Amino acid sequence: MRPAARIQSAIEILDAIIAAARSGGAPADRILADWFKGNRYAGSKDKRAIRELVYDAIRACGPVPETGRAAMLGLVEERPELRDLFDGSQYGPAAIVDGERVAEGGVAPEWLEDRLIASGIEQADAEALLGRAPLDMRINRLKVPEGLPDLPEPGEALAAPDALRFPTGTQASGWDAYRDGLVEVQDHGSQIACMAVGAQGGETVIDLCAGAGGKTLALAAAMRNEGTLVAADTDRRRLSQLGPRAERAGAAVSAEVLLDPGRELEALEPWLGKADRVLVDAPCSGTGTWRRNPEARWRLSEAEIARYVKTQAHVLAIAAELVREGGSITYVVCSLLDEEGPRQMADFLAAHSGWQAQALDLPLGTERGDGIRLLPSRDGTDGFFIARIGKS
Numbered sequence: 001m002r003p004a005a006r007i008q009s010a011i012e013i014l015d016a017i018i019a020a021a022r023s024g025g026a027p028a029d030r031i032l033a034d035w036f037k038g039n040r041y042a043g044s045k046d047k048r049a050i051r052e053l054v055y056d057a058i059r060a061c062g063p064v065p066e067t068g069r070a071a072m073l074g075l076v077e078e079r080p081e082l083r084d085l086f087d088g089s090q091y092g093p094a095a096i097v098d099g100e101r102v103a104e105g106g107v108a109p110e111w112l113e114d115r116l117i118a119s120g121i122e123q124a125d126a127e128a129l130l131g132r133a134p135l136d137m138r139i140n141r142l143k144v145p146e147g148l149p150d151l152p153e154p155g156e157a158l159a160a161p162d163a164l165r166f167p168t169g170t171q172a173s174g175w176d177a178y179r180d181g182l183v184e185v186q187d188h189g190s191q192i193a194c195m196a197v198g199a200q201g202g203e204t205v206i207d208l209c210a211g212a213g214g215k216t217l218a219l220a221a222a223m224r225n226e227g228t229l230v231a232a233d234t235d236r237r238r239l240s241q242l243g244p245r246a247e248r249a250g251a252a253v254s255a256e257v258l259l260d261p262g263r264e265l266e267a268l269e270p271w272l273g274k275a276d277r278v279l280v281d282a283p284c285s286g287t288g289t290w291r292r293n294p295e296a297r298w299r300l301s302e303a304e305i306a307r308y309v310k311t312q313a314h315v316l317a318i319a320a321e322l323v324r325e326g327g328s329i330t331y332v333v334c335s336l337l338d339e340e341g342p343r344q345m346a347d348f349l350a351a352h353s354g355w356q357a358q359a360l361d362l363p364l365g366t367e368r369g370d371g372i373r374l375l376p377s378r379d380g381t382d383g384f385f386i387a388r389i390g391k392s
């Protein structure tokens, strides 16, 4: 495909992404995959170039743009060399007309930028939320008890003891070490969140919002497969991915528990008051993960954030029922909004006597309320809030 035709294709894909963001439709990645499936003439270089144009244009627009063309013209402001490709040629975009609508730049829609500012996120921190994430991996100590696995590239050692970083765009899915479960793809921040749990072999540990088990596998490794590790979630599809992943990683998960929303404690009855540690990796607005998912900021609403805050309080209350005296809850969100992090924790502590915030001994992060915050700008990780509270 000619470069101009790639631009026009990216514009059409952006139109579909914008419509989906407005209507709660398919995510950008799925729309791209479907477009590639339906347009087989696009070769691998075309696909890479179109994908990059689409994501760069998404990053260039703060609020939801009106059209794909306006979004692409927003990108042209940042990359003037693209202007000449608007040449009106066959399959290319029409020439730019004076006064044509250009999408607004910025980090996010204004109301959301205001919320980030109110949560102490400075301009440079906010801009870094839209950077490109490197590929972080965790060496699976269940399969590589010490040293390094044999990898095609060495990777950079990071602060978390088993973390390695590779350049943005590294494709690890074809690596033997990945296929054999010697390494797991996991953001460095996510690895640090697992460290905060402090899980030890022989304990009873519950991953209450386990999803597809990314953190469950890290907990199994920390526990050296000794003790009781329970993975629970309300989402059947996500939880069903854990089994095959755990098998590949050689991770022992004692029970996978599908929860009925609103009646979670019924299925968790065997562990009431028994857990040494519960990880609550709560559903959240995901404002810390825009590096991977920049279009997510077009989908958020104030009402949705309020719903997340309510669900977070709900899962924390469930966790509190599971922990034994002397045990702890580690609360994690990949959001940088105070209402989902420090304020959520403060509200929990105010409403539940016998619980205290615990100091965290982590290699990265900045104090925020009763926990710590990780930021792409300062820590090179996705954005997270992490706190641990203990029951006396």
Ligand SMILES: C[S@@+](CC[C@H](N)C(=O)[O-])C[C@H]1O[C@@H](n2cnc3c(N)ncnc32)[C@H](O)[C@@H]1O
Residues within 6 Å of the ligand: 208, 209, 210, 211, 212, 213, 214, 215, 216, 232, 233, 234, 235, 238, 259, 261, 262, 264, 281, 282, 283, 284, 311, 314, 315
């Ligand atoms: C941030 S994701 C978890 C990601 C996962 N821990 C990982 O590391 O890949 C939050 C999860 O909470 C789950 N969830 C939502 N409501 C829940 C509830 N009431 N009880 C337990 N899990 C819930 C969602 O289905 C989702 O999988």
